[in-house]
Amino acid sequence: MQLVVARIGRAHGIKGEVTVEVRTDEPELRLAPGAVLATEPATAGPLTIETGRVHSGRLLLRFEGVRDRTAAEALRNTLLIAEVDPAELPEDPEEFYDHQLMDLDVVLADGTEIGRITEITHLPSQDLFIVERPDGSEVMIPFVEEIVTEIDLEEQRAVITPPPGLIDESQAVIASSRDEEGDEDEAPESGKDA
Template identity: 50%
Template sequence: MQVLVIVGRIGRAHGIKGEIGMIVRTDDPDLRFADGAKLVTASNPPRTLTVQSSRWHSGRLLVKFAEVPDRTAAELLRNLEVQSEIDEDERPEDPDEYYDRELIGLKVRTATGEDAGEVIDVIHLPSQDLLEIRRPAGNAVLVPLVAELVPEIDLDAQYVTVADRPGLLDPDGAEVVPTDEA
């Protein structure tokens, strides 16, 4: 069975011939954006785009889609996420990498084993990824997806462990640092 995974977000148009700067969201951009690759936009309705060519320019991936003839057409696609079809059982090569679909729905617990909620989304920011966690009380918190704060992800047992840090899972429990007011 095939599933869709997000591999990038369309950025600014580059030049007048329809090239697009791609914000890459995959560890294998040379495979996902190879000539002839079919990508699907995360739009309503979805649109299939065929990679005509791709190249690296000043540290940025530029992609030309066969269906995008010029700059005007490229600008209309700006900020759309693009997805690639993969086998449902496919895993990233790096054991510390995960697809969003693998993390969403996992139970969250603290290092002491206390139920802390459920992962409801993975948010990708330029600096780092965040887990959006719905707490048992119904509110949601964001936790940076870094080893210091999320030391364990067990896909087989269907849970992630989040560090017990003041204010991380309970913003009301954050430590207040006194400031010098003059």
């Protein structure tokens, strides 16, 4: 199975190094010196990583045969693709590869069906599941422990406990009207002990 592990950014310096936007949780494994990666577009590769280093928080790579800034700049926006065994699992049991999560059924703790994961978006702060609902609409579910409480690969499902309003806007309205009604019945607090 082929997975996109990085996108090449701009050239860095004059000796053929490039910045890369990492798209894997295991860059030390997928983007190590000696790794041979397919590319998109295919005409740019395959590329063999010669060296890698971190500079100012960015990963810099140099590929075999790329010796100057012009050659490095020609690779800009190229996707780097690794061949991964579909049965391979991350070392941490709490981590998952995107291909393991795709098409999982998303359900509430009580078993209520929400939909199916059709896409995973990686943002700087967190990842998002794009879930297609049975009616064809989509909902975004943050992939955080507080909301996604269980991933069961054997049962092919993700169990979620969403906050009000995340998956159904009517829940947010009900919750807010309930809060307002409760506020009317209660006397305002004076801040003093009785």
